[in-house]
Amino acid sequence: MKISARNTLKGTVKKVSPGAINTEIVVEIAPGVEVTSVITKASAENLGVSEGKEAYVVIKSSDVMVAVD
Amino acid sequence: MKISARNTLKGTVKKVSPGAINTEIVVEIAPGVEVTSVITKASAENLGVSEGKEAYVVIKSSDVMVAVD
Amino acid sequence: MKISARNTLKGTVKKVSPGAINTEIVVEIAPGVEVTSVITKASAENLGVSEGKEAYVVIKSSDVMVAVD
Amino acid sequence: MKISARNTLKGTVKKVSPGAINTEIVVEIAPGVEVTSVITKASAENLGVSEGKEAYVVIKSSDVMVAVD
Amino acid sequence: MKISARNTLKGTVKKVSPGAINTEIVVEIAPGVEVTSVITKASAENLGVSEGKEAYVVIKSSDVMVAVD
């Protein structure tokens, strides 16, 4: 399946923290560059994400803000 | 100002494409790793983003999905 | 690729309306049930969506609200 | 109240799963077509959603992605 | 219709700027406090928003970030 989300960044899962409904997942997408995701616990279990595994973070471009110093 | 968004990734602006209401901005956050953002044209002008400049992409963790092969 | 977004609904593209930066796409996911999406024009072109083709709408569950009468 | 969100899909609540802060709600919007929503627990209680009741899922079109096979 | 979005703020439309696909709308929700919204042009026309009219801005709480100085 090919998705419209413009940002699909490959990385390695660094941390998986499950809560009651949601799970927080940290993916390292480049050396020292980490992205944090919150998805439902059911999705995280369904995907089988676990520390050390390869995964992608996927972000719709309208959800990305820009900032400058 | 310190913001709650978990993901603030520093990079270099590669491309700025203005439309009528929105502007599309591409930021390279690591060698070969680009993130595309769509923000309002007014915001882009107000921030003064232009190709070659440093900028951050900022993403709320609840807007980040995870995928696996 | 298997994605964490909980909602992946299969349907048929009914309408594609391109703008300067964004394109609006209407997908019929059940008889008489349509979902409207706005994605970047570049994504729409890259996916090759056109009227009459099969497509999925994909929605992260944290972006779905609930209402009652 | 009439809202700008383009997608308001009527259905029947199939499942309500409350957590600490958020509640996950599954609504069947067409035979065999389910949409999952995560809203705050306070909202879910305030709306009085429960299994078997009619409800709508409401989605802003800029939160809808498109995918193709 | 009663919606799960926690934030429904009443105000007065100050400005409506239509583009090709999207329309930008500014609503003053308290004296000197303005909120900017980008919705589809079709939605804006369908709602009949125009300068000087009463309107609400509606925001899902998971889309609200917090910042401190």
Add this chain to the structure above:
Amino acid sequence: MKISARNTLKGTVKKVSPGAINTEIVVEIAPGVEVTSVITKASAENLGVSEGKEAYVVIKSSDVMVAVD
């Protein structure tokens, strides 16, 4: 840091409710006008938000809907 999000509204924190992964925060941005935010618990702790403190709510304009009576 200057961010592209069009809506940055100053206020006072009225309530902080932590869950397992997420924390719900209520900020009063004008007399009697409250905005509810859900951010990760880690972000809330990192920002040091607590009742009575000044804080901003930050909202991307593409996440703001409009409604009329």
